Amino acid sequence: MSHRVNEQLLFNLVDLAGTFAFAISGATAARRCNLDLFGILAIAYITACGGGIARDLCIGAVPPAGLSDWRYLLTAVIAALLTIVAYPWVERLTYPVRLFDAMGLGLFAVYGAHKALVFGYNAEVAILLGMITAVGGGMARDVLLARVSIVLQQEIYALAALAGAALAVLGEYLHWPAVWATWLPILFCFGLRFASL
């Protein structure tokens, strides 16, 4: 039981860390398009939670966790406010923004695949939904900012998420210990994405 609680805690941590990382990426993109305070908060929230909401609708988990669990909204708002406050520094740093984005990609690919498996779906659904969780928020961000999404333009973006999700599903099928089955695919996806920059 305590083992299961620990695993649950680990995945919650992964999910909230991904939310934080993507909210920074979203807030920076919105700030660069000269949106005002609400626009930045909205884009940060949608970038952070859009992929998870799409995943939850596809597996029938309603209402989606991004709406019903206040921790997501709070995490996204804090990350967006930090980005706004620190913007003079953030602006000069494309590197850290991409770092956060690559982190979010790995964290969400693994969490999304895990959640689909927990809901009892097969490996194909889990891998596709892991990828959708990871890239969905960024696609929604770019659609709302009326531009062709970087998800479609950068080859090693969605493919890195796909690889991470596939490795996570493999790990759960082979009953790797939770810590390995979680962090190995996260690092693999993050490494793939980051190496391609």
Next chain:
Amino acid sequence: MSHRVNEQLLFNLVDLAGTFAFAISGATAARRCNLDLFGILAIAYITACGGGIARDLCIGAVPPAGLSDWRYLLTAVIAALLTIVAYPWVERLTYPVRLFDAMGLGLFAVYGAHKALVFGYNAEVAILLGMITAVGGGMARDVLLARVSIVLQQEIYALAALAGAALAVLGEYLHWPAVWATWLPILFCFGLRFASL
């Protein structure tokens, strides 16, 4: 029983009035982008029903009312046809279009929050879904017209919807009479939005 029926009737009225108001706003925007008849009807319908469809998917109310209840489609089509016929007048009047848009915002924020509460969800979900009902259609309209949404660019737009939805949830929690709990938040949201123009 009769009291409950009256309340139901009141909320149906609010929902259809919002549909009518947003369909006019959508049809005007589509006409300005030189879309033809079907394009105008489609954008009017999506502006009017897109937010409600997103809300219904998030609370698991399938098929969404915007699809299964013919009154929404009929209301949107009538509003769009009226807009097309009256376009020579409508074009000169930015004021009434924004008036209708602000009315739709208030009506949908309150109805969306109410429907989420009826389905048994908590205050946070109801407030967020009230806002999504109110701004979702306009966001879909702007995405389809390939432009950055005014929802993201105008500060007192989604915030007015958020405030209206929050007041509606408060009213239902404090058991205000239905007429007060409905019209007070609608007027509050409408007033906030209209004052900011």
Next chain:
Amino acid sequence: MSHRVNEQLLFNLVDLAGTFAFAISGATAARRCNLDLFGILAIAYITACGGGIARDLCIGAVPPAGLSDWRYLLTAVIAALLTIVAYPWVERLTYPVRLFDAMGLGLFAVYGAHKALVFGYNAEVAILLGMITAVGGGMARDVLLARVSIVLQQEIYALAALAGAALAVLGEYLHWPAVWATWLPILFCFGLRFASL
């Protein structure tokens, strides 16, 4: 029983043929926007399966067939790869691309309406969802390519899908033999669309 199996097979064939046709249309559009390999595969898949996923979310069929049935993904990937290999020929031919697009429109309008009826929904829902199945993927493609959708700009596009879906629903209500109830509306929609080019 065998009759039912044959009918099931017929509709599966219609659905996969539509997937193939739309994936070619999507891959061609993505290639013209200079997307790379993954971008082309993604747009082909979304064009082919986006409408069906929207339909499945609206009727509560989760996970959507486009995600859970590997044949859709495989069909879309094969069609996209063929398009890439044959691109020097495809580029000169706007005619065959529109031919495939019009075929996909008819096939999906009929299959979408049929699936909604199988799930027990009424004629209005079935007709609207038939149209959404047919035009949803193309709308998602154009939104992701950051342009106003041809669905909104070409009058006899969504209307052809609407007519095909309505005829399919009529055929099922009047208990036409499955072959007639399937191919007649498909040809009607295809003919309407193709005649308008």
